[in-house]
Amino acid sequence: MTIDMSQFFQVFFDEAEEGLAEMEKLLLAVNVSDPDDEELNAVFRAAHSIKGGSATFGLTDLTEITHVLESLLDRIRQGQMALTSEHVDAFLAAKDILKSMLDGHRHGTTVDLDAVGSVRMLLQSFSEGSAKAGVAVARSELAPELISRYRVELPQLAARDIEALEQELGLLGSTQKMVGEDGSCVFVIDTAKSADSIVEICSFLVNTDDLKISQAQATSSREEQQGYGFFAPFVPQDATDEERGYGFFAPFVPANATDRERGYGFFEPFVPQGDIEQAKPVSADQIETEDGPALPIAEVASEKKAKGDKPATAVPESSSIRVGIEKVDQLINLVGELVITQAMIEQRTGSLDPMLHEHLLNSVSQLTRNTRDLQESVMSIRMMPMDYVFSRFPRMVRDLAAKLGKRVEFVTHGAATELDKGLIERIVDPLTHLVRNSIDHGIELPDARLATGKTDYGTLSLSAEHQGGNIIIEVTDDGGGLNRERILSKAKQQGMAVSDNASDGDVWQLIFEPGFSTAERVTDVSGRGVGMDVVKRNILAMGGAVDIRSMKGLGTTISISLPLTLAILDGMSIRIGHEIYILPLGYVVESLQPATQDIKDISGQGTVIKVRGEYLPLIPLYQIFNIAPTFTDPSQGLIVILESDGKKAALFVDDLIGQQQIVVKNLESNYRKVAGISGATILGDGGVALIIDVAALLRSSRQLSDESVFS
Amino acid sequence: MSDNLSKNISGFGEKADSSGNEFLAFTLGKEEYGIDILKVQEIRGYEAVTRIANSPDFIKGVVNLRGIIVPIVDMRIKFQLGEPTYDQFTVVIILNISGRVVGMVVDSVSDVITLLPEQIKPAPEMGTTFDSDYLIGLGTLDERMLILVDIDKLMSSADMGLIEKLAA
Numbered sequence: 001m002t003i004d005m006s007q008f009f010q011v012f013f014d015e016a017e018e019g020l021a022e023m024e025k026l027l028l029a030v031n032v033s034d035p036d037d038e039e040l041n042a043v044f045r046a047a048h049s050i051k052g053g054s055a056t057f058g059l060t061d062l063t064e065i066t067h068v069l070e071s072l073l074d075r076i077r078q079g080q081m082a083l084t085s086e087h088v089d090a091f092l093a094a095k096d097i098l099k100s101m102l103d104g105h106r107h108g109t110t111v112d113l114d115a116v117g118s119v120r121m122l123l124q125s126f127s128e129g130s131a132k133a134g135v136a137v138a139r140s141e142l143a144p145e146l147i148s149r150y151r152v153e154l155p156q157l158a159a160r161d162i163e164a165l166e167q168e169l170g171l172l173g174s175t176q177k178m179v180g181e182d183g184s185c186v187f188v189i190d191t192a193k194s195a196d197s198i199v200e201i202c203s204f205l206v207n208t209d210d211l212k213i214s215q216a217q218a219t220s221s222r223e224e225q226q227g228y229g230f231f232a233p234f235v236p237q238d239a240t241d242e243e244r245g246y247g248f249f250a251p252f253v254p255a256n257a258t259d260r261e262r263g264y265g266f267f268e269p270f271v272p273q274g275d276i277e278q279a280k281p282v283s284a285d286q287i288e289t290e291d292g293p294a295l296p297i298a299e300v301a302s303e304k305k306a307k308g309d310k311p312a313t314a315v316p317e318s319s320s321i322r323v324g325i326e327k328v329d330q331l332i333n334l335v336g337e338l339v340i341t342q343a344m345i346e347q348r349t350g351s352l353d354p355m356l357h358e359h360l361l362n363s364v365s366q367l368t369r370n371t372r373d374l375q376e377s378v379m380s381i382r383m384m385p386m387d388y389v390f391s392r393f394p395r396m397v398r399d400l401a402a403k404l405g406k407r408v409e410f411v412t413h414g415a416a417t418e419l420d421k422g423l424i425e426r427i428v429d430p431l432t433h434l435v436r437n438s439i440d441h442g443i444e445l446p447d448a449r450l451a452t453g454k455t456d457y458g459t460l461s462l463s464a465e466h467q468g469g470n471i472i473i474e475v476t477d478d479g480g481g482l483n484r485e486r487i488l489s490k491a492k493q494q495g496m497a498v499s500d501n502a503s504d505g506d507v508w509q510l511i512f513e514p515g516f517s518t519a520e521r522v523t524d525v526s527g528r529g530v531g532m533d534v535v536k537r538n539i540l541a542m543g544g545a546v547d548i549r550s551m552k553g554l555g556t557t558i559s560i561s562l563p564l565t566l567a568i569l570d571g572m573s574i575r576i577g578h579e580i581y582i583l584p585l586g587y588v589v590e591s592l593q594p595a596t597q598d599i600k601d602i603s604g605q606g607t608v609i610k611v612r613g614e615y616l617p618l619i620p621l622y623q624i625f626n627i628a629p630t631f632t633d634p635s636q637g638l639i640v641i642l643e644s645d646g647k648k649a650a651l652f653v654d655d656l657i658g659q660q661q662i663v664v665k666n667l668e669s670n671y672r673k674v675a676g677i678s679g680a681t682i683l684g685d686g687g688v689a690l691i692i693d694v695a696a697l698l699r700s701s702r703q704l705s706d707e708s709v710f711s
Numbered sequence: 712m713s714d715n716l717s718k719n720i721s722g723f724g725e726k727a728d729s730s731g732n733e734f735l736a737f738t739l740g741k742e743e744y745g746i747d748i749l750k751v752q753e754i755r756g757y758e759a760v761t762r763i764a765n766s767p768d769f770i771k772g773v774v775n776l777r778g779i780i781v782p783i784v785d786m787r788i789k790f791q792l793g794e795p796t797y798d799q800f801t802v803v804i805i806l807n808i809s810g811r812v813v814g815m816v817v818d819s820v821s822d823v824i825t826l827l828p829e830q831i832k833p834a835p836e837m838g839t840t841f842d843s844d845y846l847i848g849l850g851t852l853d854e855r856m857l858i859l860v861d862i863d864k865l866m867s868s869a870d871m872g873l874i875e876k877l878a879a
Contacts, residue, residue: 337778579762625764670812671773671782671873674763682775688761690773 012053013106014322016062019046020102021391024095028394032085040077043091047073050098062101065120069094072127090122092395325421328381335378336663342371343660343684372661383418386464386473389428390415393435397460400439407446407457408439417464419471423562426542427473430535434475434558435460437532442479442556452553454478467586470544470561478555482508482548490516508548512536563678571681573657573689574640577627580689582662582681587694589641589648591656596635609639609650616641616650619697624676630654644695651697660684664691676700731825734850736857737804737817740792744817745824745850745857750806754820757801767872774814776805782873783814789871793818808866813873824857826850831859 023046026039047070054062069091075081097119104111349357349364390412401408419427443449443458450456461476484507491498491510498510510516514533539546544562570585598610599618607618618639622629631637631654639650662681667674667690678693734745760772760783769789773780783803787793795816803814834846845868847859866873 333778340775340778627764665778665780667773667780670780671763675765677763680761680773680780682778682780686775687759688773688775688780690761690763 009057011322012057013102016050016053016102017099019050020095020099022046024092024395025391027088027091027095028398030083030088032083032088035076035083037077040073040083044070044073044077059101059105061116062098062105065094065098065101065116065123068120068123068127069098072123075127087126090119090126094119094123323381325382331378332382335375339371339375339663340682340684340686342367344686347684380418382421384421384424385415386417386419386424387412387415388424389431390462390464392428392432393462396432396435397439400436404440405445406439406443408443409457409459411459411461413461413463414465417466417471419464419562423471423542426538427560427562430538430560431462431473431475433532433535435462438475438477438479438556438558442477442481444480448480467561470563470586473560473562474557475560476555476557481552481554481556482511482550483552487511504550505548508550511548512546570659571662571691572640572659573683574651574653575655575657576622576625576653577629579625579627580657580683580687581621581625582689582691583640583642583651584678584691584694585659587642587644589643591638591640593638594634594650599634607634609634611641611650614648616648618650618652620652621692622652624697642694642698644698647698649698662689662691731827731830733823733825734857734859735804735823736821736855737802738793738819738821739786739790739817742792743821743855743857745826745859746804746806746862748823750808750862752805752807752812755803755805755814756799757797757803757816770872771816776812776814779812781805781812781814783816784866784871784873785816787816787818806862806866808863811866811873813866824850824852826852826857826859834858 023043026043026046030036030039030043047066051063051066051070054060054066072081072087073091076083076087097116100109101111101116103109346364346368349361352361354361393412394410397408397410438460439458443460444452444454446456449458459476459478461474463472463474463476465472484504487507487510488498488500488502491513494513494516496510496513498507512532512535516532536546539560539562542562544560547559547561548556549559550556571582572585572588574581574583592611594609594611600608600610600615602608607620608615609618610616618634620632620634621627622632629637634652637652637654638656639652640656641648641650664679665681667677667680674690676693676697677690678696679691680688681691683689733748735748735751736743736745738744755776758774760774762772763770763782766772769785771783771785773782775781785795787795800819801816802818802820803816804820806813806815830852831848831850834848845861845865847861850857850859865871
């Protein structure tokens with residue numbers, strides 16, 4: 001039986017991608033001067049799990065880079081190295097490389113191998129160059145878990161050389177020097193480096209064959225040093241029996257030592273002979289046995305530490321599950337059905353006598369509550385916070401600003417605003433483009449900003465909010481604003497038909513024309529004139545709209561409005577004749593019954609209604625939708641004041657029925673777009689009601705009224 | 712699990728073997744028509760529709776079919792055949808045309824018949840209300856003659872106005 005690996009690959013790719021995104025987010029947030037241990041651990045975990053995964057799938061290139069990254073991270077999180085902003089930059093570069101390698105494996109895109117190599121070199125150079133700075137930190141404040149004690153025996157050397165060596169070795173860690181009468185010398189060094197680096201240093205002065213280096217046990221904690229440490233430093237791995245006795249007493253002078261021995265340890269001759277006699281046999285036997293236990297104890301200690309970390313690490317790992325999107329959609333459909341069924345029951349029971357059927361009615365109202373809760377939770381599965389999109393930008397802004405020599409402060413608002421997953425994924429590219437534009441063209445260089453009396457750093461803000469049935473995403477910069485004259489002259493240059501007194505709004509829309517760029521020079525960031533038209537096209541394809549507001553010298557706001565497909569909408573049901581329509585509640589300001597004297601006809605073409613001193617155009621829905629109404633006189637029916645894009649209008653309806661949450665169904669999936677209708681929903685009785693496209697209605701009626709004014 | 716389900720459903724449809732094609736026979740006025748049974752999702756009674764403003768009169772409106780909004784076309788109005796009356800005997804054939812669900816009102820549905828390729832004769836150039844582009848041919852079974860309609864083509868055609876032109 002063969003196992004289909006591809007599905008596991010997919011899972012790994014997804015996870016790795018998430019891990020990388022998480023890593024980037026953490027790295028951008030990390031406080032370089034005082035990094036939070038938990039954050040560093042999280043970054044390390046992300047790198048570690050990518051390494052593990054890639055090794056499992058045999059993606060060795062990924063494994064190699066993550067390994068280097070991981071070891072560097074490990075040193076930093078152990079406190080052997082101080083985190084610097086260079087490190088953060090290197091990590092970010094490594095993240096990018098990993099992402100590109102991942103894409104290479106996943107989509108077969110080409111990977112820049114030179115970049116891979118250079119990032120790897122960079123990381124390696126960091127982890128090697130780390131020792132000097134690192135040991136200082138380790139020595140001063142942190143438990144030197146990885147520090148080993150080496151005993152270095154050197155042959156006869158000149159005093160000058162010994163001093164030089166002492167200095168060199170001192171850079172590795174704390175050293176103790178013992179010089180013999182014959183000029184031979186022993187160093188005991190506590191260092192994080194391997195024995196090889198000691199050999200390296202010594203090899204400048206000493207023939208490496210004459211060098212004897214033996215490793216003693218790690219002195220991992222103070223407690224251990226007191227208890228077990230007694231044995232710890234005394235285990236020369238390749239020591240002879242005679243030397244073992246030595247090792248035991250290394251810093252002491254055994255009173256019964258031979259002359260030669262005395263030569264080695266000539267200081268501190270205070271140890272009484274008796275003790276030595278006793279100690280000696282013990283040491284000889286025990287070293288072999290004790291040497292075993294000593295190690296496990298150190299391990300237990302570190303295990304304890306690891307266990308202490310566990311609760312914190314385990315929680316984020318199991319806090320989400322991976323589910324196919326079609327399963328979620330199926331669930332959403334089913335719940336939608338349930339909601340409708342529940343509404344039917346509610347409607348049927350509405351006519352029952354509350355006295356006789358108290359229990360039934362109570363149960364039904366409980367069902368209503370539960371269904372609504374269920375629906376909300378199910379819908380929220382598909383919804384994702386805008387943070388998912390916003391979190392990609394700090395990095396981009398940082399890099400771009402640095403590249404362009406600008407100072408940009410990046411702010412986000414409404415990152416918790418939720419949007420359907422499908423839309424979230426499609427909004428990333430247009431937003432990226434807009435942000436890039438804002439930094440490149442919008443925000444000025446620090447000098448230019450200071451000259452116009454602004455702060456030297458520009459502010460770029462991304463915001464998202466719900467407005468009625470739409471989500472509004474805005475990219476705002478406080479830069480120079482759009483240059484009306486330049487856009488107009490450029491448009492004329494390109495042979496577009498524009499008039500000099502076009503409204504600002506119309507002028508700004510010109511930048512969405514294909515091939516239009518007002519940038520004086522093309523940078524590799526933007527300015528080629530491709531892009532804004534693509535942005536607009538993408539947004540229109542999502543059923544959204546783009547709007548620009550700009551003030552010269554004050555900045556530009558590009559506002560994207562997207563519909564919330566799949567959303568539950570708060571709707572108000574209205575009746576005209578026998579037909580029921582839904583108005584999205586977000587557009588509804590108020591409803592009232594107008595007095596006859598407030599209704600005015602304008603030259604027989606249209607009607608306006610005076611509401612609190614304001615004249616609003618009246619939209620008779622029965623005329624637009626060709627319905628036989630109950631009332632044709634607005635003063636007998638009701639008007640609903642609607643507002644969209646800052647414009648108000650009064651919609652004339654027969655009656656208001658009520659307010660309810662509705663599930664928006666797409667009319668176009670089986671039919672086609674209908675003018676003035678944005679979708680459909682299913683009512684409690686199982687019938688279909690159409691949702692009025694208020695924005696379009698106001699737009700078209702405005703055109704009507706404009707025409708009537710000018711004609 | 713859902714994979715299995717969809718496989719079962721499609722497997723059900725694949726029963727039509729090479730010995731002949733199955734057609735659903737229905738009547739419009741006095742004429743008997745046949746459509747490929749595989750395009751038919753279900754047959755339902757006529758229920759109240761929600762009118763769509765400013766749509767052609769043969770598009771009766773939309774109904775809720777288990778949570779899906781389905782447009783209903785009255786073929787009797789579209790082709791001026793029979794009387795467009797709506798009562799408990801009025802039948803709606805729910806079609807599934809390449810993923811889009813459309814309801815079609817007809818006078819009655821009679822049966823499902825199997826026609827061998829040799830029983831299908833090419834349609835004459837004229838003589839039916841349907842544009843011959845939308846006809847597969849004429850099927851004969853004993854004394855009956857069925858006008859076989861290429862329902863895919865008909866429902867996707869511009870004069871039905873059900874599907875927005877892709878250029879838009």
